[in-house]
Amino acid sequence: MESRSLTSPTAACTSEKAPGFSVSLPGFPIAPCGARSSSTGLRYLKASRDARRPPPASHPVLFYLRCSPPYKDRIPFATHPSFRLDHFYYYIIFKDVCPEFSRKLPTILKERETMRIDFNWIQELQQKNIELQRRVTMAPYTSFHIGGPAELVALPDTADKLRACIELARRAKIPYRVLGQASNVLIASAGYPGMIILLRSNWAGLSREGTRLRADAGLTIKRLCDGAMQAGLSGLERLYGIPGSVGGALHNNSGAFGTELSEILESAQILVDGEEKTFTRDQLRFGYRSSLLNDQNHVLVSAVFRLTPGCRQEIKALMEETMAHRTAKQPLDYPSAGSVFKRPAGHYASALIDQCGLKGKQIGGAQVSEKHAGFIINRNQASSGDVTALVAHIQKEVFDQTSVVLECEIETL
Ligand SMILES: NC(=O)C1=CN([C@@H]2O[C@H](COP(=O)(O)OP(=O)(O)OC[C@H]3O[C@@H](n4cnc5c(N)ncnc54)[C@H](OP(=O)(O)O)[C@@H]3O)[C@@H](O)[C@H]2O)C=CC1
Ligand SMILES: C=C(O[C@H]1[C@H](O)[C@@H](CO)O[C@H](OP(=O)(O)OP(=O)(O)OC[C@H]2O[C@@H](n3ccc(=O)[nH]c3=O)[C@H](O)[C@@H]2O)[C@@H]1NC(C)=O)C(=O)O
Numbered sequence: 001m002e003s004r005s006l007t008s009p010t011a012a013c014t015s016e017k018a019p020g021f022s023v024s025l026p027g028f029p030i031a032p033c034g035a036r037s038s039s040t041g042l043r044y045l046k047a048s049r050d051a052r053r054p055p056p057a058s059h060p061v062l063f064y065l066r067c068s069p070p071y072k073d074r075i076p077f078a079t080h081p082s083f084r085l086d087h088f089y090y091y092i093i094f095k096d097v098c099p100e101f102s103r104k105l106p107t108i109l110k111e112r113e114t115m116r117i118d119f120n121w122i123q124e125l126q127q128k129n130i131e132l133q134r135r136v137t138m139a140p141y142t143s144f145h146i147g148g149p150a151e152l153v154a155l156p157d158t159a160d161k162l163r164a165c166i167e168l169a170r171r172a173k174i175p176y177r178v179l180g181q182a183s184n185v186l187i188a189s190a191g192y193p194g195m196i197i198l199l200r201s202n203w204a205g206l207s208r209e210g211t212r213l214r215a216d217a218g219l220t221i222k223r224l225c226d227g228a229m230q231a232g233l234s235g236l237e238r239l240y241g242i243p244g245s246v247g248g249a250l251h252n253n254s255g256a257f258g259t260e261l262s263e264i265l266e267s268a269q270i271l272v273d274g275e276e277k278t279f280t281r282d283q284l285r286f287g288y289r290s291s292l293l294n295d296q297n298h299v300l301v302s303a304v305f306r307l308t309p310g311c312r313q314e315i316k317a318l319m320e321e322t323m324a325h326r327t328a329k330q331p332l333d334y335p336s337a338g339s340v341f342k343r344p345a346g347h348y349a350s351a352l353i354d355q356c357g358l359k360g361k362q363i364g365g366a367q368v369s370e371k372h373a374g375f376i377i378n379r380n381q382a383s384s385g386d387v388t389a390l391v392a393h394i395q396k397e398v399f400d401q402t403s404v405v406l407e408c409e410i411e412t413l
Helices: 002-015 099-113 120-127 159-171 221-230 246-251 312-329 349-355 384-402
Strands: 044-046 061-066 090-094 131-137 149-155 176-179 192-198 206-209 212-216 265-272 275-280 298-306 336-339 366-368 375-378
Touching (some): 120 131, 159 176, 159 265, 159 298, 366 384
Antiparallel strands (some): 044 090, 131 149, 206 212, 212 298
């Protein structure tokens, strides 16, 4: 009975990405998240991060652990001060498959009672006056309106603070992501087990130097375009309406209507392993929806765009035309993350999806837009699972019917 209950969830475990840290209890090394320990003979199930319910009474659960503080009082043992706060997963350990652990647990708990809970990393950030929020539901921060709680959201407003967030996350082995407008990401409904560093209005300066504009990474593309228009500077008209930030847009070399943002980039200030460096456009190795910023060690701080003098009225008119075109073609009245798939060589993903008869296809609350097949819209309280199931369905159908592999443009966290 118990071994049956272990079988299928184990498969689910292995399919999940290992976030790069592990739980360790003295004397009982537990394998990194997403894997099963066999060398110690300790078998365990890494439960869904959604698993906030106590396990059913029929399960001989010895130990049910989730280490992040907000829920620890709901879960037996997790309240025990012996567990470090450097991991965020639930572990269900079954008594029968782990008699040795069961026997040693009281000793382990006693040993660890003397250990200090490691809140230090959060305190260190607080001491630097970095704005922090705990257990933030991410859905309202995303263009998809999907996403469960992130353990920590940090809103640094200086380069030193940004550096401190990244350094601490690395030192404490906490997963982290730098996000802008979160318009190109799908955040798991179960939440993000680490720190989201948000660069938004806290990081959104814009200044003019002749025909150049210097923009901070968190500035929205809309504000950048508005700034250019007001300064009578041309070059950004076709990018008007792109929903992201300068950082996110350069990260994936965003483009629309035949223009890519990188085309007008002159240089960029980038944090590389804690050190701020200046990169020229060529050094950033821009490609279709890719750049050097795809490497997580490179975080854009600010960018300088070289524009050309133009007529303010004409620039404004072209921006309005671009926006009207977008509104006519794209389902902007529903939450989405824009194009879900990159254009495969020689094809348009949207056209292939359309040809395969997938417009309107719905799984749960997620639907292939009837207006533009390249978009998945959050039609009705979609979960991240609805979206990923629909993505998989589209990829399979398109491959079966056309032999073309569709690669995701959106990033899943
Ligand atoms: N053309 C269109 O109509 C649409 C286009 N998009 C595109 O997606 C872009 C996403 O922008 P945005 O919403 O702000 O991005 P997101 O917040 O969605 O982040 C997307 C990725 O960009 C990276 N990123 C964000 N900020 C930085 C930074 N300062 N330095 C380095 N990497 C960064 C992150 O990488 P990591 O995880 O490694 O930290 C993240 O994975 C838009 O600007 C647009 O280009 C989206 C929707 C529609
Ligand atoms: C929305 C995004 O960017 C968009 C950008 O707004 C638009 C406009 O320039 O061009 C790209 O979309 P796209 O590849 O779907 O381009 P579109 O011009 O809209 O459509 C391409 C082709 O597919 C056809 N098409 C489109 C939608 C549809 O339902 N059916 C269909 O057959 C169109 O007729 C056209 O012949 C960008 N996407 C990618 C992955 O390159 C984004 O990156 O998130």
